[in-house]
Amino acid sequence: MNNVLNRLVKLPKTIWEFYYEGFRNQSKWSRQLWLIILIKLFVMFFILKLLFFPNFLKTKYDSDQERSDYVIDQLTNPKKSIK
């Protein structure tokens, strides 16, 4: 019982060490991959999402009612295609 409790108490430290050691002992190419992941996430979330991909309906309207009205208006006033 004591043993189990002891292990439970130590669990956060064990997990921390597991990840810490894991990251520390990575090879050079693994570090390169992490760099690529971080750059990719930065470009995606901080450049593309923030600057180029606002949620159209959320930024344009404040309530769901307005959004519904807008989409119904769009759907019921079909546009004629132009080339």
Add this chain to the structure above:
Amino acid sequence: MIENLDLSLVDWSRAQFALTAMYHWIFVPLTLGMAFIIAIMETIYVKTNDPAWKKITKFWMTLFGINFAIGVATGIILEFEFGTNWSNYSWFVGDIFGAPLAIEGIMAFFMESTFIAVMFFGWNKVSKKFHLISTWLVAIGSNLSALWILVANGWMQNPVGMKFNPDTARNEMDNFWDVLFSPTAVNKFLHTISSAYILASVFVIGVSAWYILKKTNVVFAKRSIVVAAVFGLLTSLFTVMTGDNSAREIVRDQPMKFAAFEGLYNGSKGAGLVALGIMSTSEGDGTNENMKDFNFKIEIPNMLSYMAYLDGNAFVPGVNDIIKGYTDNDGEVHPPVTEKMEMGRKAIAALKAYKAAKKIDDTVGANEAEKELKANFKYFGYGYFSDPYEVVPPVSISFYSFHIMVGLGMYFILLFVLCLVYIYKGNVVNKKWFLRMAIWSIPLAYLASECGWILAEMGRQPWVIQDLMPTMAAVSSIDSMSVIITFFLFLLVFTGLLIAEIKIMLKQIKIGPNHGGN
């Protein structure tokens, strides 16, 4: 009242979606398939205790890791596009897929941060068994995380289990199980993941063949080939089966897509299957009526009827039959497209009338409009067309992508069988032509996989949601210039990622299994 729709906006939005989806799909299937191949290899290691199998497992795990790291999160871009470029569609679909996709995201995050970490950091730190279980959980988890997005795609091809709410203009889930277990979704999920197993098997065989040609790591390569060829052969047969089921489902729910990918303009009883053909380009006649469909074809008589309905004499509708209306083999009458267009227009007008009546609290008017909407809702999307031939997808693209995919599927079966025969006979090392062919099969596996998506998505045009919402009604009213700019930005980012992937992979392959590490 009729506004003009800038077609270049629709085209650029589609081009952007196609670009990002196809790039995303370069990374996904290798992850889905390789995870299982690694799990099988590690199982052999744990069972046999042979350190050579540990080395094999670790090497392929390294390549898996590279592909995973570069591909991870590339799919989120598609969600950005839904919210910005396709807001009418996103709103119309409702919140149905929002919650499951979010749960999937959270599940994937925890799975990745725990079990993938154990896979890579856990050698010698956790027990062999726990490590093996983690590897299997990564394989199962990553495949399951493809489930919801494929169910969502299945719903768009065959919308079931929902009810349209005219107050909000959103679809609401009526029956969760109908959505999850719709035959379209089930076949799509199984076909997609099993095709990914083929791709990963071909990848492992191709890379191993390179080692054998270079005369290094030959034993390692042969063992890898055996695992991949057995796995690939079994899953190929399953892929053919699920693909065949998909096609049989499509002939009922999306007959126009079926007619397009079979290149069938004029249907008939006892229709023949065009196994090989070159489509005519003489599309001078806008109605396709007198169009000569093929310049050259090899046709197997009655086969198409048999494959579609398991009856060699059954009637298979062609493009023109669907336009003009037809009665199917179960006696169900499918009205001509002009009639569907009329009903669609009524549905659209009824939605407008419903909204107007609600605004002035006219309950009777609203009820009547709702009734009219319900009666015609099935063909809501047809109301946007002005010419019945607008419902025809690009036939040649559908036909060629389907035939390339199926042809390559047959070729991969042959490849897997030959691998096993040569390994069994012990002469694979001398079969240089075969080893070269195996290496060149890697890009072919990607081609087959991308063709599958081209077929599924081009073949369903002009719909984003079958019969309910055409592509042109789904786009947001945004400036097409911003879509053009982001198209090129994506092209840049994804091409950069792909180059990084290929470079790091090739480097790691050159280093080989003896010096690999995490």
